[in-house]
Amino acid sequence: MQEEAIKKKLFSAVQPSGAVTIGNYIGAIRNFAQLQDAYDCIYAVADLHAITVRQEASALRRNTLELIALFIACGVDPEKCILFVQSHVPAHCELTWVLNTITYPGELSRMTQFKDKSARHAENVNMGLMDYPVLMASDILLYQAALVPVGADQKQHLELTRDLALRFNNRYGDTFTVPEPYILKESGAKIMSLADPSKKMSKSDENVNAFITMSDDRDTVIRKFKKAVTDSDAEVRFDIENKPGVSNLLTIYHAFTGKSIAEAEKEFAGKGYGDFKLAVGETVADALIPIQAEKARLLKDKDFLNGVMKRGAENAYRIARKTLSKVYRKVGFYSGE
């Protein structure tokens, strides 16, 4: 008898909350293609998450389409993975409601991201922002994902997902797979702001010099790297504590060249920060060009992208519906059948 190996399910998502940065790319998107042969991958454009921070409607629509194109341009193959837009599968909101009833406000108000984003968007601290981790738990649990590739910044949310899965399973019987973090081999999966290396690089940063977007042109990339905050000595050395700016640039250089940090330190030994920043800028700019060209080509074929999204949502819904029916049965919703 022929045995077919059952692949583990892996889920990840990116918000269309702005132009995607090289932080999102290094920490998430570029790994997605590498994982698609070994795992059953489900990737979403998390537009429901994005509106927890105010978005302009037309920009959100454009960013959603662009993000689908970017995933594919970065090697995600819609024939191998499920690639879809979160709001196209209503089960995400439906499961969130049920999970809300086993989540305590204290555990949500303690979340670092909630505290950070509340401080950054003080004029719009809404319930959705607080409930963000429960929606994220629903994303993962709906697909019975065993693995979730997470950057350092999302570990706390994954912990909550595991707590909610266990809590639900204990109360209602075995329902959800309890997911494990998929720790990426790359060290330094967290890329910091170019303007303030104590903060993570974020696409919603108000200072455009703080991040490099995947669509920045060559001159812009180089200009932003030239402006990157470093320190007052002149040694290119990896030391997060004392030289966070230089260490961040070395991490980016390592991510785009595959050279080890030690090799990079050697390469720039005795050279000034000017040369170093220029080399990092040129390397990143060169690496972005083919991705940008492929994305532009895909964006010209909207029918193709719409087809990918439609098929993705149908396939996602097929899996999500099974989990949701099970949940509804367990909590006691009358099915009418």
Ligand code: AQP
């Ligand atoms: N700076 C980063 N370094 C490494 N990985 C990062 N990720 C985000 N920023 C970095 C990873 O990207 C994935 C998708 O993130 P997201 O868009 O869903 O939300 P986020 O983490 O909140 O990303 P941003 O850029 O900071 O968005 P905004 O500004 O809208 O909040 C995740 O896997 C994340 O780990």
